[in-house]
Amino acid sequence: MSQARGSVVGIGELKPQRLTSGVTTLEMIAEVSRLAVFDAGLEPEAIDGLLVGPQVGETPQHVPATIAEYLGLAPTMANVVDLGGASGAGMVWRAAAAIEAGMCETVLCVLANNREETAPRSPNRNPIREFDVPFGASGANISYALLMQAHMAEYGSTPKDFAMIAAAARANAQLNPDAIFFGKPGDVETVLASPIIASPLHLLEIVMPVAGGEAVIVTSAGHARSLRRPHVHLLGAGEKVTHRAVSQAPSLTSGPLKSAIARAFAQSGTRINDMDLLSLYDCYTIMVATTIEDAGLCASGQFGEWLRDHDLSHRGDKPLNTHGGQLGFGQPDLAGGMTHVVEAVRQLRGDAGERQIGKARLALVTGNGATMSEATALVLGVA
Amino acid sequence: MSVDLNALKTPGPTITALTQPFWDAAAQGRLRIQHCEDCGKAVFYPRPICPHCWSKRLVWKEASGKGQLKSFSQVDKPGHAGWLPAAPYVVGLVALAEGPTMLSFILPGARPPRVGDALLLAPTAIGGRVLPAFKSVETATEEKPQ
Numbered sequence: 001m002s003q004a005r006g007s008v009v010g011i012g013e014l015k016p017q018r019l020t021s022g023v024t025t026l027e028m029i030a031e032v033s034r035l036a037v038f039d040a041g042l043e044p045e046a047i048d049g050l051l052v053g054p055q056v057g058e059t060p061q062h063v064p065a066t067i068a069e070y071l072g073l074a075p076t077m078a079n080v081v082d083l084g085g086a087s088g089a090g091m092v093w094r095a096a097a098a099i100e101a102g103m104c105e106t107v108l109c110v111l112a113n114n115r116e117e118t119a120p121r122s123p124n125r126n127p128i129r130e131f132d133v134p135f136g137a138s139g140a141n142i143s144y145a146l147l148m149q150a151h152m153a154e155y156g157s158t159p160k161d162f163a164m165i166a167a168a169a170r171a172n173a174q175l176n177p178d179a180i181f182f183g184k185p186g187d188v189e190t191v192l193a194s195p196i197i198a199s200p201l202h203l204l205e206i207v208m209p210v211a212g213g214e215a216v217i218v219t220s221a222g223h224a225r226s227l228r229r230p231h232v233h234l235l236g237a238g239e240k241v242t243h244r245a246v247s248q249a250p251s252l253t254s255g256p257l258k259s260a261i262a263r264a265f266a267q268s269g270t271r272i273n274d275m276d277l278l279s280l281y282d283c284y285t286i287m288v289a290t291t292i293e294d295a296g297l298c299a300s301g302q303f304g305e306w307l308r309d310h311d312l313s314h315r316g317d318k319p320l321n322t323h324g325g326q327l328g329f330g331q332p333d334l335a336g337g338m339t340h341v342v343e344a345v346r347q348l349r350g351d352a353g354e355r356q357i358g359k360a361r362l363a364l365v366t367g368n369g370a371t372m373s374e375a376t377a378l379v380l381g382v383a
Numbered sequence: 384m385s386v387d388l389n390a391l392k393t394p395g396p397t398i399t400a401l402t403q404p405f406w407d408a409a410a411q412g413r414l415r416i417q418h419c420e421d422c423g424k425a426v427f428y429p430r431p432i433c434p435h436c437w438s439k440r441l442v443w444k445e446a447s448g449k450g451q452l453k454s455f456s457q458v459d460k461p462g463h464a465g466w467l468p469a470a471p472y473v474v475g476l477v478a479l480a481e482g483p484t485m486l487s488f489i490l491p492g493a494r495p496p497r498v499g500d501a502l503l504l505a506p507t508a509i510g511g512r513v514l515p516a517f518k519s520v521e522t523a524t525e526e527k528p529q
Contacts, residue, residue: 022400030432037437044437072434125397131428134396134514135488137474139462146476150454153498199457247476247486252454 006096010040012110020114025058026070026126028112033071042106049098049107050075050241051091054082059126065244065373066126067110074256076263077103078241078374087111102267103239128245140283141206143246143371145198148286150252152200155301159200162285163191164304166205166327168312169282173324175314175355180210180330205285205327212332214342230349235270235362236379238263246371253301255372258294261364268379270362272296275379277347277363278318279340282325291366314355322347322355337367341378348382386468393465393510402429404443412506414446414515416481427483448504450477450517455489455496465510477502477517490518 012035014028029052037044050064050073059066064078077098083090088111095107137143151157170186173179186204194203224231240256240263243249265271272295280295282288289303297318298306312320323329323343326336344363346352360382367376398406405428408415417426421438425446432439455475461467473489473496489496490505500519507516 024399024401027399027401027431030430034432034437034439070430070434071432071437127428129394130396130398130402132486133394133463134510134512135474135486135516136393136458136461136463136466136469136472136509137486138394138466141460142456142458142462142474145456145458146454146474149456150476150498153454195459196457197460199459201456245486247484252476 006092006099008092009106010036010038010042012036012039014112017115019117021116023114023116024125025055025112025114026067028114029067029110030071032112033108033110036108036110044072046106047071047073047108048075049077049095049104051079051081051095051107051109053087053111054080055126057123057125060123062244062370062374065241065370066128068241069243069245069248069373070127073108074240074242074250075104076239076259077107078239101237103237126244132245132247140371141201142198144206144284144286145201146246147249147252147290147372148200148284151286151289151301154253157289157301157304159192159202160188161304161307162200162205162289163188163202164307165282165285165288166191166202168307169321169325169327171328172313172320172322172355173328175322176324176329179324179328180208181324181328201284201286207283207326207331207336210330210332212330212335214332214335214338216338216341216345230351230382232345232348232380232382234378235381236264236266236268238265238267238377239375241374243373244370249372253290254294255290255368256375257291257366257368257372257377260375260377261295261366264364264377264379268381270379270381272364275362275364276319276359277322277344277357278320279344279363279365280321280325281337281340281366281368282321282327283331283336283368285327287368287372288320288325290372291368295364295366314352314357319347319357322352322357337369340365340367341380344378344380348380388469389508389511391465391469391510394463395510395512401431405429408443408445409506409515410513412513414448414504415443416446416479416483417441418444418481425479425481425483427479427485446504447480449480450502450504451480452476452489452496452498452500452502452519453478453484454498457495475502475517485515488514488516490516492519492521494521 091109238260310318365378419433420440422436453476475489502517505518
């Protein structure tokens with residue numbers, strides 16, 4: 001027997017029922033998770049990893065965040081495992097692999113399903129649908145507007161501060177012929193002149209939805225060397241998931257990226273000022289503002305001043321989203337987050353052409369999901 | 384906002400047996416939320432277990448209906464077509480006096496809302512059902528007949 005790769009320390013099981021009556025999958029997940037955690041003699045806060053199945057007909061997207069919020073968990077590794085009947089077994093080795101990778105220590109692997117006599121009418125029947133949508137809050141724009149308003153109220157940040165982020169993205173996009181806003185320059189005034197969608201959020205502070213695709217290939221460091229091609233190393237990673245709905249966010253002015261970025265720096269033995277490129281997720285201007293502060297580039301509430309003090313172009317002292325970011329490039333749905341990885345690899349390989357940054361040894365890449373809910377940070381570098 | 388909110392064709396809540404007590408109370412113009420008998424914390428939205436300590440000893444209690452505005456947005460372009468006739472309207476994050484935060488509809492007041500405003504429960508018929516909306520205390524006072 002080789003060395004143990006992981007151990008199962010608790011189990012939970014619900015008594016099978018032919019039919020359920022008005023019970024959600026989320027409720028059943030809560031019941032069975034409780035059984036397993038208490039069987040292990042653990043407290044809920046010991047759970048820092050979460051593996052769940054797809055939730056067809058209840059939660060079409062953001063399943064781990066929805067379940068984490070429901071259970072009051074804030075895992076540092078969270079995934080959907082979608083392997084049909086192999087999902088349960090598939091969760092076990094993924095949990096062990098995540099633990100071995102240093103991403104978490106104790107993983108809740110949970111699957112449950114209700115079985116109602118009549119199929120639900122709506123494809124979405126989770127808490128955000130039940131408790132936010134009926135009050136007039138549908139979609140991400142309103143959620144991010146609430147975050148932006150909170151930042152302005154707490155720190156006195158101004159519409160112009162936020163508009164500088166969109167203007168910088170637009171400027172960088174002028175050097176990326178593939179960007180949706182290539183050849184369409186715009187400045188702070190252009191952003192502030194665009195219509196308000198949900199106050200205080202302007203149209204041009206929101207990414208433009210586009211079609212597109214992004215992919216990367218990951219292999220072992222040894223294999224990468226044998227390929228004799230330019231390659232980039234993953235030096236550190238961090239993740240954190242705290243909530244799904246903006247109403248349940250632990251803070252409106254700082255997000256789970258703060259912890260994820262700190263973990264990525266700790267794993268890689270680097271600091272924010274070591275980074276040659278900042279490739280920061282930018283679905284809305286407020287997301288970049290909060291990330292600048294959460295990454296430790298400046299104190300909380302000071303992002304506007306920081307922006308005035310730094311040049312975010314490829315020639316600048318703090319190159320940030322040199323591909324134009326999603327605000328300048330466009331957001332090809334979930335692939336939008338991958339643009340930040342692809343651009344970082346391009347820059348670190350020295351393949352960024354006209355927009356190549358000078359020194360390119362280390363890059364910080366961030367990803368963000370839902371409403372500042374799901375956060376992943378990577379430190380990439382070249383040997 | 385001159386539109387009849389109750390005539391809007393907006394999506395209603397997707398109620399389950401577990402959440403029914405919340406919506407039954409809402410229909411009567413009341414706000415009831417769960418409290419954990421083990422850790423003592425208030426819980427919103429309703430769950431089968433306490434999200435703080437995972438106890439199952441959750442009981443329904445009447446909330447004070449008092450809250451504070453943590454953030455808000457005036458929505459000019461709603462995310463759901465049913466809300467178009469009501470735009471612009473205001474939604475906000477309400478920190479309930481009991482602890483948890485809920486998202487709600489904020490009724491128009493004498494002045495635009497400000498973060499930190501003291502709020503009061505203001506049950507309002509929206510889209511054919513009474514929902515626990517809120518209004519600023521200032522507005523509530525002004526409306527009171529002298």
